[in-house]
Amino acid sequence: xxxxxxxxxxxxxxxxxxxxxxxxxxxxxxxxxxxxxxxxxxxxxxxxxxxxxxxxxxxxxxxxxxxxxxxxxxxxxxxxxxxxxxxxxxxxxxxxxxxxxxxxxxxxxxxxxxxxxxxxxxxxxxxxxxxxxxxxxxxxxxxxxxxxxxxxxxxxxxxxxxxxx
Amino acid sequence: xxxxxxxxxxxxxxxxxxxxxxxxxxxxxxxxxxxxxxxxxxxxxxxxxxxxxxxxxxxxxxxxxxxxxxxxxxxxxxxxxxxxxxxxxxxxxxxxxxxxxxxxxxxxxxxxxxxxxxxxxxxxxxxxxxxxxxxxxxxxxxxxxxxxxxxxxxxxxxxxxxxxxxxxxxxxxxxxxxxxxxxxxxxxxxxxxxxxxxxxxxxxxxxxxxxxxxxxxxxxxxxxxxxxxxxxxxxxxxxxxxxxxxxxxxxxxxxxxxxxxxxxxxxxxxxxxxxxxxxxxxxxxxxxxxxxxxxxxxxxxxxxxxxxxxxxxxxxxxxxxxxxxxxxxxxxxxxxxxxxxxxxxxxxxxxxxxxxxxxxxxxxxxxxxxxxxxxxxxxxxxxxxxxxxxxxxxxxxxxxxxxxxxxxxxxxxxxxxxxxxxxxxxxxxxxxxxxxxxxxxxxxxxxxxxxxxxxxxxxxxxxxxxxxxxxxxxxxxxxxxxxxxxxxxxxxxxxxxxxxxxxx
Numbered sequence: 001x002x003x004x005x006x007x008x009x010x011x012x013x014x015x016x017x018x019x020x021x022x023x024x025x026x027x028x029x030x031x032x033x034x035x036x037x038x039x040x041x042x043x044x045x046x047x048x049x050x051x052x053x054x055x056x057x058x059x060x061x062x063x064x065x066x067x068x069x070x071x072x073x074x075x076x077x078x079x080x081x082x083x084x085x086x087x088x089x090x091x092x093x094x095x096x097x098x099x100x101x102x103x104x105x106x107x108x109x110x111x112x113x114x115x116x117x118x119x120x121x122x123x124x125x126x127x128x129x130x131x132x133x134x135x136x137x138x139x140x141x142x143x144x145x146x147x148x149x150x151x152x153x154x155x156x157x158x159x160x161x162x163x164x165x
Numbered sequence: 166x167x168x169x170x171x172x173x174x175x176x177x178x179x180x181x182x183x184x185x186x187x188x189x190x191x192x193x194x195x196x197x198x199x200x201x202x203x204x205x206x207x208x209x210x211x212x213x214x215x216x217x218x219x220x221x222x223x224x225x226x227x228x229x230x231x232x233x234x235x236x237x238x239x240x241x242x243x244x245x246x247x248x249x250x251x252x253x254x255x256x257x258x259x260x261x262x263x264x265x266x267x268x269x270x271x272x273x274x275x276x277x278x279x280x281x282x283x284x285x286x287x288x289x290x291x292x293x294x295x296x297x298x299x300x301x302x303x304x305x306x307x308x309x310x311x312x313x314x315x316x317x318x319x320x321x322x323x324x325x326x327x328x329x330x331x332x333x334x335x336x337x338x339x340x341x342x343x344x345x346x347x348x349x350x351x352x353x354x355x356x357x358x359x360x361x362x363x364x365x366x367x368x369x370x371x372x373x374x375x376x377x378x379x380x381x382x383x384x385x386x387x388x389x390x391x392x393x394x395x396x397x398x399x400x401x402x403x404x405x406x407x408x409x410x411x412x413x414x415x416x417x418x419x420x421x422x423x424x425x426x427x428x429x430x431x432x433x434x435x436x437x438x439x440x441x442x443x444x445x446x447x448x449x450x451x452x453x454x455x456x457x458x459x460x461x462x463x464x465x466x467x468x469x470x471x472x473x474x475x476x477x478x479x480x481x482x483x484x485x486x487x488x489x490x491x492x493x494x495x496x497x498x499x500x501x502x503x504x505x506x507x508x509x510x511x512x513x514x515x516x517x518x519x520x521x522x523x524x525x526x527x528x529x530x531x532x533x534x535x536x537x538x539x540x541x542x543x544x545x546x547x548x549x550x551x552x553x554x555x556x557x558x559x560x561x562x563x564x565x566x567x568x569x570x571x572x573x574x575x576x577x578x579x580x581x582x583x584x585x586x587x588x589x590x591x592x593x594x595x596x597x598x599x600x601x602x603x604x605x606x607x608x609x610x611x612x613x614x615x616x617x618x619x620x621x622x623x624x625x626x627x628x629x630x631x632x633x634x635x636x637x638x639x640x641x642x643x644x645x646x647x648x649x650x651x652x653x654x655x656x657x658x659x660x661x662x663x664x665x666x667x668x669x
Contacts (some may be wrong), residue, residue: 001641003638007630012630014630016638022631035639037525041525042632044631054581062633067591068587069588070513071633075637104520128356129548130520130550130551133353
């Protein structure tokens with residue numbers, strides 16, 4: 001099976017030949033890949049070099065935490081890639097963005113209101129958790145379309161707090 | 166004289182105090198909230214009593230209940246740890262009124278130093294230099310503070326009178342933004358300490374935060390255990406400490422001078438037990454009294470590593486009315502120690518707190534490594550308490566050795582289930598500025614980035630790509646297995662039957 005892994009603007013064509021062999025951009029590698037005790041911690045031997053990494057699925061693809069560095073990547077197999085290419089490719093047009101609570105906590109303040117024009121980096125919600133006040137910022141420009149919480153509310157992790165259009 | 170100690174705290178510090186008691190052959194009493202039934206301090210203690218619901222107001226801040234439990238369990242002393250009730254004069258007094266030894270200073274010293282504004286006035290009167298601010302004014306209203314601010318000059322800091330650990334602290338650049346910052350500082354101070362009073366202090370720019378550990382006994386002896394460098398901070402939260410300070414370095418004269426001033430500040434409030442005098446040090450090595458922490462500090466282990474003094478045991482010894490085991494002449498700083506605070510905060514996502522269950526953990530060991538922690542695999546990190554889950558401390562003959570050892574230990578440290586700031590510390594250990602000891606309290610915010618790779622570091626993008634592809638592949642395969650039938654050589658029913666027999 002062939003995969004395309006993208007990190008930033010770099011692409012790697014990775015062919016998984018069998019359990020012990022992968023080909024990256026035409027170069028053969030001997031690999032030995034193990035998950036450690038059922039955890040998202042993986043041990044990888046590549047041509048006898050030993051690596052250990054945390055690999056997490058994320059909203060955008062995968063996150064690999066390797067020797068203190070976090071690599072954010074997308075992995076597609078050939079079929080997915082062809083499918084996307086035939087659909088015109090490119091990232092999906094920006095729709096509504098839902099700000100989800102990254103952790104359980106208490107809404108301390110909402111500096112914005114429905115209808116407010118906001119810029120990328122503007123503070124949308126101040127959430128208190130672990131005795132710290134955390135500013136949740138907007139990832140893009142837009143208009144606040146729906147506010148679902150108010151100051152004093154306790155929220156769960158991944159609960160939608162507000163939406164930006 | 167007591168032989169049973171109640172630890173009025175949780176987390177790594179409760180475990181730390183229990184360890185000291187154990188080594189001294191003392192009985193230990195833990196208290197816990199509903200969220201902490203499975204916490205390590207409960208498991209390690211000889212006795213454990215439920216305080217109440219998870220929020221600290223209903224549990225770890227319930228002074229009345231804690232004293233009741235002390236009485237019920239027959240504990241003769243209370244160790245407050247840090248945070249929660251650790252710097253509350255009324256709590257210390259209530260302990261004494263009950264005939265309990267309080268393992269810490271006298272209530273009067275806590276009160277004098279605990280009100281940061283009064284503290285500054287008191288030490289200033291004994292000739293200790295202080296940073297300009299609204300010291301000795303008592304509690305002021307917003308209007309009074311707004312009035313005083315231009316006289317001190319901007320930039321300045323709003324600080325919680327009952328504060329510590331950066332809680333309720335705000336930096337103010339101009340008068341316009343001050344009212345809203347005052348509001349949020351008071352709110353945070355009220356939430357953290359149950360006291361919304363704040364004061365103002367001039368912001369010394371390019372400053373280093375260096376503190377001196379003090380020990381004082383009932384027999385008139387006051388000694389200092391050298392300094393700790395605490396400039397590595399983010400939003401006024403310390404992230405890493407070292408002893409000695411690379412800034413003080415081999416300037417033995419400066420070290421002794423700061424030590425003597427610290428001793429004088431402690432004597433100004435008739436201090437007893439362990440305490441810490443925090444100084445701001447400017448580029449020209451002028452130092453100013455910042456505040457005194459009348460308790461055990463989070464970062465006390467670095468001092469323990471270089472001096473060989475067990476500060477917690479010494480605290481207990483002093484509380485029992487004994488003389489300290491050391492005189493000033495005995496204290497030498499040997500080698501170098503560094504502590505990294507491991508927080509459940511995502512270093513790659515703006516240090517947002519991370520909660521959840523720790524599913525897997527490998528703690529670094531080996532020569533010169535110490536880990537103080539209150540968590541273990543299976544333990545749930547809740548949003549109710551602060552995000553410090555562990556302290557990783559290393560000792561080396563030199564600073565260089567300590568840094569290399571810390572690098573090694575950080576790479577060994579595996580925590581799965583919550584995101585941590587371990588990657589932050591790893592980047593820090595590779596930073597040339599950190600290696601050169603060139604950092605001030607603004608370093609993390611102004612000159613540090615998780616993205617900037619230091620020169621000479623191997624780019625492992627390709628390895629990361631292989632890993633992600635393999636994990637993605639595994640996932641697709643597994644999904645395919647679930648759908649496909651008859652993949653096995655026998656029917657699935659037979660296979661299940663065999664499997665069940667094996668596991669019977």
